[in-house]
Amino acid sequence: QQQVKQSPQSLIVQKGGIPIINCAYENTAFDYFPWYQQFPGKGPALLIAIRPDVSEKKEGRFTISFNKSAKQFSLHIMDSQPGDSATYFCAASRGSSYGKLTFGQGTILTVHP
Amino acid sequence: GAGVSQSPRYKVAKRGQDVALRCDPISGHVSLFWYQQALGQGPEFLTYFQNEAQLDKSGLPSDRFFAERPEGSVSTLKIQRTQQEDSAVYLCASSLLWDGYTFGSGTRLTVV
Structure with a gap:
């Protein structure tokens, strides 16, 4: 069962562009939505996370937008840089499940100089 | 240590060989997770420990997979009689509480 669906699979932008990655979830019990960044040969690293009581959260160049009624959330990367080229994963968990994460399929982002 | x-x-x-994969979590972290990441996919949950107690092993794909954390620190994931479909990156993560955990760089297992 695909509980978290992520799109697009890949994304190419020019430096300075604003890539947007979208995720949709099915389980309404989810109450924690993190985004992870993964470079080749490394484990995922937490970028930013949001809970359903807010509709937007911004940390540096990264912004999460959250739409509880649509069961969707998205990651925006402002002023993207070549160093942002990586695979991005959305994820979700329930507070009652000690943090067990369900991940999306990932988006490979390429930022051209 | 500084990281996982x-x-x-x-x-x-x-194929058919037994393997053991080791994870050294961040010192003092109570929670420890194992995930399996197939090529081009997101990580999938395998099992969870709180200190030495294995509280959830619902993601282990078969009884060939076994995990332990006997002293509440280092953990080992063991796979018996490996099969080609076991080829993946096995990720370990630890945390103090239940969110914002830190992943290790993983072990890439290739079964030939």
């Missing part, structure tokens, strides 16, 4: 350490980084096993 996993060893070996790479493991090639012949």
Whole structure:
């Protein structure tokens, strides 16, 4: 069962562009939505996370937008840089499940100089 | 230590061989997770420990997979009689509480 669906699979932008990655979830019990960044040969690293009581959260160049009624959330990367080229994963968990994460399929982002 | 350490980084096993993958979590972290990441996919949950107690092993794909954390620190994931479909990156993560955990770089297992 695909509980978290992520799109697009890949994304190419020019430096300075604003890539947007979208995720949709099915389980309404989810109450924690993190985004992870993964470079080749490394484990995922937490970028930013949001809970359903807010509709937007911004940390540096990264912004999460959250739409509880649509069961969707998205990651925006402002002023993207070549160093942002990586695979991005959305994820979700329930507070009652000690943090067990369900991940999306990932988006490979390429930022051209 | 400064981060989650996993060893070996790479493991090639012949089909049918047993393997053991080690995870050294961040010192003092209570929670420890194992995830399996197939090529081009997101990580998938395998099992969870709170200190030495294995509270959830619902993601282990078969009874060939076994995990332990006997003293509440280092954990080992063991796979018996490896099969080709076991080829993946095995990720370990630890946390103080239940969110914002830190992943290791993983062990890439290739079964030939």
